[in-house]
Each structure stands twice: as C-alpha cells, then as structure tokens.
Amino acid sequence: MKIQEKFTVDAPADSVWEFLIDPERVAAALPGAQITEKLDDNTYKGGMAVNVGPLAANYTGTVAFDLDEEQRAASVRARGQGKAGMGNADMTMTSRVVELGPAKTEVTVAANLSVTGILAQLGRGMMQHVSKRMFKQFTEVLARELAP
Amino acid sequence: MADATAKPRTSAKICGMGHSMKRKEDPRFLQGKGNYIDDHTLPGMLWLDIVRSPIAYGKIVNIDSSKALEIDGVLAVLTGKDLEAYGLHWMPTLMSDTQMVLPTDTVMYQAQEVAGVIATSRYAAADGVAAVEVEYEAMTPVMDPFKALEDDAPVLRTDKEGQEDNRIWHWEAGDKEATDKIFDEADVVVREKMHVPRIHVASIETCGCLADFNPVEGHLTVYMTTQAPHAIRTVLALVAGHVGLSEEKIRVVSPDIGGGFGGKVPVYPGYVIAIAASVVLGKPVKWIEDRMENLQADSFARDYHMDAEVAADAGGKIKALRIKTLADHGYADAQAAPSKFPAGLFSICTGSYDMENAYAEVDAVYTNKPPGGVAYRCSFRVTEAVHCLERIVDTLAHKVGKDPATLREENFIPKEAFPYHSPLGWEYDSGDYQAAMDKAKEMIGYDDLRKEQAEKRERGELMGIGVCSFTEVLGAGPSKDFDILGIKMFDSAEVRVHPTGKAIARFGTKSQGQGHETTYAQIIAEELGLPAAHVQVEEGDTDTAPYGLGTYASRSTPTAGAAGVMAARKLRDKARKIAAHLLEVSEEDLDWEPGTFSVKGAPDKSVTIQDCAFAAYTNLPEGMEPGMEATNYYDPPNLTFPFGTYICVVDIDRGTGEVTVRRFVAVDDCGNIINPMIVQGQIHGGLTQGLGPALYEEMTYDEDGNNQAGSFMDYLVPTAVETPAWETGHTVTPSPHHPLGAKGVGESATVGAPPAIANAVVDALAHLGVTHMEIPIRPERGWGALRGEGGEGGWVVSVMGWGGVRASQW
Amino acid sequence: MIPPQFDYHAPGSLEEALALLGSLDDAKVMSGGQSLLPMLKLRLASPANIVDIGRIPGLDSISEEGGFLRIGALVTETALEESSVVADRYPILLDTARVIADPLVRNRATICGNVAHGDPANDHPATMIALGAQMVATGPNGERTIGVDDFFQGLFMTALEPGEILTEIRIPSPAGAAGGLRSDSEQSGGAYLKLERKVGDYAVAGVAVQLTLDDSGKVTRAGVGLTNLGFAPIRASAAEAALTGARLVERGGLRGAFSKVRDAITRAPDADEVIAAAAQAAADATDPVADRRGSVEYKRNMARVLTGRAIAKALARAGG
C-alpha cells in the first residue's frame, strides 16, 4: 500500500526537520505509538497500538532512521510484529523537507506500507482509511506543535 | 441395457437402472444422524489447533511456546523441529513433489502450518494458538506467476536439489510444427488471453480428522475427511513406515463427508500433525479446520493463464487450435492428478470440434501461494480446457459474423465419426453433439431469444445469449496410462449375497453426497435382480472395503460402478449354475428375468435369485465352492466422453454492470442413466459450482501475499437468490465400452457452465466491441465494458487480458 | 474460531447495565451480537467484559409517538421488517432492513446495534442520515440526544461515551398521516438502494434518499446518506442542496387528492437534470478506497447511479 502526501507547515524548515528526525516527538504525534528503547543512534525499539472501535492491534518492533541532512530527506524503516498472530507491519517512509519561505515549509512524504495477517486479509479498505487518518492526525500535530 | 428414455428393465420393487429411487442415505441426514468427522469422539480425546503463518514468505527466527504451555489444558506444542526428530517434517504430494508438514526454518505461504497446539479442549487449543509467539523475518513474496519466471525472481524451492528457477515442469501435446503451419496459412486467426482464476471447493464441511494411535498394539486408526481412503493409507505408510506405521497397522476410515469436490483428496499437513501428536502422546487427537484455514491453506483449483488461438477458414471452419498456458501451482505441485498427466487431461481442449491439428503446452511455476491444485469437480484440468475453447470459439463466431450456435454446429464432430480420434490423441467413445444442441435450442427457444435480443438492443437494453457445447473426458482410468504414485487407477467392488438373499456391496470409492449407497445398490439390483432396498453399500473403511483409488474426477460410475456390475455378473453366473441344479435342468435351458431363472418353455418352473443365494449356503451342486461372494477390480478399457450443450440468457444492468442469469438450460448426455433423480441433482449442483467462478468466486492475493478471499465474507459462494432455477434435459448416447453404457456425470455442469455464462455476457456487450471478459465477471468488469459505449473516435473499453481492463482499438 | 476469554454479564435493568459499565474495566455492550461475536471469534476484539443488554425489558418496542418513530435498543431487523407502521410510513427503513446480512442474522441483529457499531459499511447509518434521526444515549447522568450528524465520527467511532448505551433511535415522522406519507400540503417518500456483490454482502455502495415535497411538487427537504463510501457514513450535503427547492413534479392544483390521480402527476421538465446533478454531487461527496468491492472510480460512479435511482424511487413513493 502506497501513501503519498504533501503538505505545508507554517514553520521554519529547520524546526520541521528537527521534528521529523526526533523519534520521541514523532512517536508522540502518532496516536498509539511509543519509543521504548534506544538501540543505537539510528535505531530504536518501540510499539504501536492501533485501536479502531472494538478492534485492537498491537505491534512491537524497531524503527531505523537513515538521514540525509544535506538533502533534508529522512528515510524511516519501521518494522513491527503483531501480537497473537496478528501478522507483521513493515513501513518505509521517506520525508523530504523543502523551505518555501522563512516560516513556510513543504513536507513531502512517500510511504510504502506492507501489512500482513488477518487485518490485511479482512480489512484492506479499513487499513487504507486508518492509515490516511493517522497520517492526517500526524500532520495536524506537527502543524500545531510547530505553529508560531 | 437400460436407457433412461426407455422403461426401466426392472420392476419398481427391484429398482434397478433408470428408476429415480429415493436415496437410502437420506433418512439419517434428514434426522441429524449423519456421522461426519466432527461428530466423532473417543475417550480421552485431545484437540489439535494450528498456529499459521501470517506472512507469505520469510524465515522463522524463533518460536516461543512458553506462554501457550502455561495455559490450563494446553499439553504440548509441536513444531517442525519436533517432527524433524522423527523424519516427519516433510511429506510427498500426490504429484511426487514434496511439501513441508511443519517448517523448520522457512514459511512459504500465508496460513502455512507453523506449529500444532495440543490441548484438552477446542477452546484451550485455540487459546494456545493465540499464545504461541513466532518471530519471522519477512521476505518479499513472489505472488505473480509471470514474475516468478523472470530472471531476477528469487528461487523459492531452495530445498529441492538442482532447482535453479521457479519452473516445475513443461508439458505439451500435439504437433507443433504442423499446427504452426496451419496457422501461417489460415484465413482467419483469433486470439484471446484468459485466466481461469484460482478458486476453492468450499465444501460446507471443512477438513478434519481424528487420529487414534494405540501404543500397545502399534496400530493407528484415522477417521478423516478423505475421498480416497485407500490411497491415503498407502501414502501414510510411505511417509511413516520408517517409524513403524506400516500399512497393515493403519486403518483409514472416511465417515460421512460434507462435500468433497476434489478438495478432500490431498493429504494436508493438519492430518499428519494430528497423527504425529497421537503417536507422540498415545491419545486420540482430533483436528477440525475452521473456515478461514480451509479457504486459505487447503488446495486451490484452476489458476491457469491461457493464451489461446484458433485458426479457421473464412467461413469459420476450425482448422487448428494453439494454447500456451502458465499454471500457478503455489508453493508445491500438490495436484491430485494421474502421474503421467501433469497438466491433467487438458489435451481434451479440442473439445467437440473436428479440426486438423492442435498444439497445447503448459508451464507450471512455483509462487508463494498455498500448494495445489486439486481437480475441483473436474476431471483434471478439463474445466480450464473447455473454458478456453468454448470462449475462443465465440470469438471466432464473432469475427466471421456467424451465430455462435451455428458456428459450433458447422464444426461438430459428426456422430458417424465415432469412435473419434482427436488430434491430441484421445479416442472419444461415442457422441451425438447435434442432438444435444437441437434439444437445448428447442428447450430455451433459441430463435425467439435472438429476436428479443435484437429488439432490446434497439432500445439500449443489454441481454446476451451464451452457448457452450462441451466434451468431457472422465473415468480415469485405464491402467496402461493412469496411475497415482504408481498405483494404477482401477477401482473395485466386492459383493456378498447373504443366505437370506440380502446383500452387502463394498467399493473402493467414497461418496461425498453423490448417493453411492443408492446408485450402487441400483447397479447390483439391475444385475442380480435383488431389490436395491436389500443391498447395503459400504465404502470408506480400508479394513473392509476393497482397494480402490477413490471418488473424484467423476470416476466412480465408470470404474467402481463397472466393477460392481462385473462382480454381480460373476454372482449371476454362479446363481445360474445353482438354479440349474435346483431346477434339474442344464444352464442353457434357463431364461433370466431380473430376479428369476425359469426353465425355457416352462415359465412356472422357476427359482428366484434369493433361492439361489440360500442354496449357495445350503444346497450346492457337487464340487461348487460355497458362498455367494465375488470381487472385481475393474480396469476400464478407455475413458468415457460425456458431452452436452448449455445455453444461458443474461441481462445486464446498464448502470451498475450487474449480471443476472435469467435462464439456463443444460442438456447433458452422460450415456445410460442409473438414477435420473440423482443425475439431475448432480447437474444442478455442478451448474451452481460453475455459476460461482463465472460471476462471484475468486481467490486473490495482494502484493504482500495476503489472501483477500479467506472467509465467506469475501469468498462469494452463491446463495439461493443468485442461483437461477436451472432447467435440465438430456440425450442418451451410451458408452460402448462401459458395461452399463454409462459415462459419469458429476462434473459436466461445473465444466460447461462458466463459458456459457461468460459467452452470454460477452454476447450482450459484443456490439460494443467486447470480445472477451475475464471471469469472475464482477459488476465492475461489465461496467468497465459499458463505460466506453458510444465513445467517439473508434475507441471503446474492452475488458481483456489477464484480469485487467484495457483500452483497445476496435 | 473460538472467542477469547471474557466475563459475561446480563443485567436485568438499564440501571444495572449502566452500573456495570461504570464499574467494569474494558466492557463492551452487546445487543444482538451479530457484529461483535464474529469480531470476537476472529480475535480482532478482546474485551474483558461483555454486558449483554438483551434481557433488559422494555427496550424492544417500536412505536410512533410524539412526532417520532421510536426504535428501542433491542428492536431486531426482523421486527422492523414485520412492523406495519414501518411498512406503511417508513418504506426506506424496510428497504434498509431487508438488505442487511441475511434473514437469520436479521432475526438477532438490532437496528441500534447496527448504528452504534459505527461501521460505515453498515446500512442503517446512511438511512438515519437521510431521515435526520436522533440518537438517544443513556449514561450514568441520564439521557442525552445526539443528532445523527454529530453521532458518526469515523470508522467504528461514534459520539457514544464508554459508559453510554444507545437506547433509542428517534426518527422524525414525515409530515402527513397516511400511506405515501402525504398530507394536504406535503408528502414525503424515501428509498434505500444497495449494490452488493451477492446477497448478504456489505455494500459496494449504498444510498439512502428521503424527500419531502410540497403540493407544488417542490422539494422542501432532502436527505441523502451514503454507505461504505468513506471513513464514516456520509451525508451528501451538496446533493441535498441540489434537490432542495427544485420542482421535480408537476402538480397542477391537485391538493389533497394525490393518490387518486397519481397517473396525472408528471415529472417536471428539468427534473432529470436536477436529479443528475444531485447524483453527481453525491458521487463527489464520497471518499472510497479500492478493495475487492471495486475501484475508487467504480464506487464513485455507483454512488452516482444509485443516488439517481434512489431519488426516482423516493419521488415515486412520495406520489410523484
């Protein structure tokens, strides 16, 4: 499943970039996500709880960052394993930060999400809705946090 | 020899061939007294439930059973490593490929068995499954069979020595050079690419077993949902012989089966895990699949990607056929096909038409899908062959501007040409294709429908008429060609008449709803003149039934049915000797009317078959072996070739693309008919299982290997509302080589219905430039075709190719 | 498929139920259980407690009073189908109930459960949107009424608080008294249309339309709700706006006697254009995802096709 989004934030490019490469802040902006342990400079252990009504899916796994400071491009690979045979989730997300003005920044995100298991079997449509929604929430938090 | 159109030879009391005898098995099924696998329990019985892979391809990093084992009632968790210790972690498929029972390091498809949890109840076992933690390192699965053949595709079966790519085998039939030459010189060539999609038998009962190993005697009894108990026992002995389970210590019992359709022929890992668990724990272990396991892990059917071409003259006379096929077998070639026929009987693809030459080839590949594929209500790839031919013949008719029925009639093999030798090597036993076509056209009112269609088209309404004139090949088969794992595909019957004139007949086949208890009794009644009500039929217990290869591919009547006839005839011959003895005449002086020997010219001097049976135990002629029992192992001299013409009328909703089957007439010719009621029922069921893949059913996967039709939410089995009121008729062209002139019927309708329906939909849209629709024809596909209607500039949207919608110039 | 462990509670009164919801951790309300139990069996949900409201007396009534059709929490789809007041005056509800799952499921499934589940694939939400229904939630602090537009908040998400139970749905009675919901001055009619892959399936697309016309044939109120075409059940506001105020049928001074001269009533000259515009507006309001039920493009188009047909059917029922 591919997700492509582009949005602008009323904040300087530097602060947007700092936000995007800070695992703790990114996790805080994603409902259900948490970082539990730092493995090395670029790799963290974490968890993701997705709750949709009565439906609950919990993933634990690792997040690895690969940063290109010069291009302001961050590549994140998150791999999680679901509890109780729920299957796996594997996301590669590349975000790019482009300065549009002193307090105007464009962020483009291309994500490739691969989910396996029962959720992907029964709820492919639902997953698309949920990931779109989560992405929207993330950008809202980002905009709010960085708002002048 | 009875003829269904003629009066039955036997009285209603005897109820031999041609009587619509009510089924002997019905009272127990109607009163909740059937005995299906999940109805079995044994003292101390444990439950197996299976941990399955959520991913399609990847390495197993770790299996942690500790939390599962803490659950009250969970006794053990079996993994591939545990089975490896016994050398039981791999098993052969019926097609001489190999597959894992449980993996030791790699999973190859979603829902693959990963570990078995043994517990004291269904509920505890399910909790145990949820508590086993398996860590995987996922790899990118190969889901597209075409990509599986590309150079950069990973080699999936690294376990197989010498396997350097994902090819399994290449098969071909016919004279390629001669066929190509005809194509080069032909007036007209038409071509369609088509996919007969991956589907599932979806019998309402899932699979399961109850394995009961007696550690004291070293004896194993397995009650299991199998269509082929004897073959399964042999396979089990081959798999587990080295741990002491030799064939005489294994008893396989196939109880009442809630639908098989080919899906209950293979050995699934669950059976083997249950057996292993019973052996390890020394207790009976039951395993019953749930529906999602059944749909996601058990053998699929079909999945043939075909590129078909027909060469013809300008008038539409077919000259040659050429088909190139890619077969997606998933992780392993687990077909249940005869050994020498890796592509099954696909070479029946020249069908009902007389042509000069043909060439067909099939390449089989591995992908990360469950292994298969089974002959789902189909005599080994006949469905694929018939769909391909019957669809492209319509394309030809369209191209040369002929009515599809007319084009078929002009190409039929004439009835005087039988026995007919097809270009791909079959000897068709008998046929009268025009008779079936005439009857179907008359029943449905073909000419009036064409007028109605023309009027509706004027008004912009979409109505289509689809024709299919198929020829099947059944009854595998003659031992010179047909075997499974080396075992010849004969079948068997054993008939014993008791002193009081009642009989038991045992067969090597296994009914799954076909009504063998009734039809076999009628066969014995026909031959011996005993009332069918007095003939008890038994199948499915390897300790009592004679060895046979089982029930699938419509082979029961052609093989075991024939064996029953031959065994009964042996008894009749013996009875004649006894009758001569009792009546004190010579055998030549006796007349036989079903049930009675009488003295020629003195009909009041007679004895009944029951008298003879009593005498066989009480008053024998000198030197005669006592008893009234005979066995026959029947090796058919040829296959049988049933045929028929189906005509279907559909209406299409212009706005949504929804297809409604308004009428469907099926005229079948399956030779002489044993029980017309049962034959009609078989056709109704087969038609519905043809309707499913034509309009609704398909097993698909996303790019990550997730099954997208893994429950009845998405695997769309037709209900009574979608299913039309089938109309059936028949013609009778007896098989010259079957002792009853019967041909077998269980599968014709599954084979013939999909192209009839697809042809009707294409016919409804043909004026818009549509030449082909992939099945299942979901509303969106029809709508996609409609969308381009009226498009200016010569472009219309056609639904073609392998599943896709593409714009094509018309 | 075996549900995970949970504790089952069967309160005998609403008070008891609310007290249980207040005191138990991770409790889920169950009425017919036809959505919840399959989720449990698939182990997609695993609440620690289930509070079965099925034994609470007084919640199974369906009645028309106080200007509302009032549907209690335990009214089953079958009861709705068998209700004469529904058949006579709310045919859109009958349309909806009849296409939900299958008759056996409908014997246990409840309308309130269908709505409270918050699944945009469920059929009643769109109809409730078209009808402008009100949801009565009962919680520890008593009853509150939530308008349908505030009720559905997303996939499986509603305005119900964890301690609340959807105890009643109130549907405003259409103007007028009898049959085709007409009065001297107004008449109304509605329809629900659903495209499904086969009987019992969730909708590829579903459209509910409820129209009220004045005696000049002008639409005074239009409700258009959409099923399974987005993250939540959708109100197609632009479609409603396109219909509202439009004169769709010619009346010709037939006040008070519509039923007798129905044949004389004709579609207004530009009605087809208005309907087409409304149908397109409904399609534009959708936000579907591609899945086995169809592509985004197909689903949008089906929203359009079904909206057009539902409007026509609603008009016919309104006596137009």
Next chain:
Amino acid sequence: MARHNVTVTVNGEAHSREVDSRLLLVHLIRDELALTGTHIGCDTTHCGACTVLVDGVPTKSCTVLAVQADGAEIGTVEGLADANGMSALQEGFMQEHGLQCGFCTPGMLMTGTALLARNANPGEAEIREAISGNLCRCTGYVNIVKAVEYAAAKMAGADDDAPAAEEAN
C-alpha cells in the same frame, strides 16, 4: 473467567450445564449435549449450517453465546421427526432430492420449518430469500425450493383432510 448455570430446553427436554461465558451455543448443543445434527460450516455467520430454532426463531448458533440462550426453548434437527415419522419438510427433502452430502441440510430444515410456520404457502422467491442465509454447495437449491413447496402442499393437504374426515363421521 466467569461460569454460568445455563438451562435450555432442547427438543422438549431440559438440560442444565455450567458453562464458560464464551461457550458458543453450537458447542453447547454439539459437544455438551451430544446433538451432532447441528453443524458448523463457516464461523462467520454466512453459511447457516448451525441454524437452530431459539424460541421458534431460526438462529445461527455459532454466533450466539450459550449463556444468551439460558431459559430458551431450542429446536434442532433431531426434534423434527416424531412418532409418526419425519416431518412434511423432511419428507419433502427426501422426495424432491433436496440434499446430497447432507451437511447443510439440518440448517436448511430448521430455516424451512420456521418459514412454513409463519408462511404456509411461500412462493419460490420467498423461499429463496428465506434460505439466503443458508449455503448449499451440492444441490444448486432448485430441489430445496421444491422440497419446501412439497411440504407446504402436504401440510395444506393435511389441513384439508381434517374437515373431510369430520364430514365422514
């Protein structure tokens, strides 16, 4: 995990069991009461093989908890025949060949029995709609429809017979 005392009357006979909260009604019937005529086919309320009557209402027993049925009258396929033999509907299935493998048959019979109880003379479309929650893979439904029609006709005939018999007196 809570356990509950459940009493159900099945085919006229009362049974009490202590069950877990999560025990499904179909497992109470099959595993605890050993009435195995009721089957399990799909687990997701699609196939109807598990259909029983709960207080006369046809219900998919795989999607009802046993505790929910506490106090209910339950009818299963085992209760359809009586001392006079099979019911008109069971007879209809036999006469019209409305079953093949027999696995869906108990569910079909229970749905059909309930249909005939509320509609003595259903038309073909009504029958097809009524059984649309019961999947059959063998018969193609044609003969199931005929079986219900057979039963309806027979039951109507039986009613007709009754006054005729009185007249004869």
